[in-house]
Amino acid sequence: MDKYSFFDNVYEVAKLIPKGRVTSYGAIAAYLGAKSSARMVGWAMNGAGSDPDVPAHRVVNHIGLLTGKHHFNDPTHMQTLLEAEGIEVKNDKVQHFKEVLWDPMKELL
């Protein structure tokens, strides 16, 4: 536990994201206590490729923009996955973001 890396923690939280919901890098960072280091969450996600259980497509930036879509095998794949879960995506941006936003700080609290 004490050896739990920040990255592993990010993966764990990402795996807890329910279907049809999304979260922001900042929300995860804040939950981990590193709210100022949202970038680390994104960097951690870069290594999430080692864990297929980590739904990186459900993690977007603070405005619901699919900033990480370029890191997928196919940029369109991310939007497809989100739409498949009932999430509206328009112009690479999550619609009704506030409604589908899954905040670990509140949901897991």
Place this chain on the structure above:
DNA sequence: CCCTTGACGCGTT
């Protein structure tokens, strides 16, 4: 060892 980049966030202009 120093500099640059990176899937972000927030304050200020």
Place this chain on the structure above:
DNA sequence: GAACGCGCCAAGG
């Protein structure tokens, strides 16, 4: 309301 700059931590060159 959009654009810009700074802060954050880590990894690659």
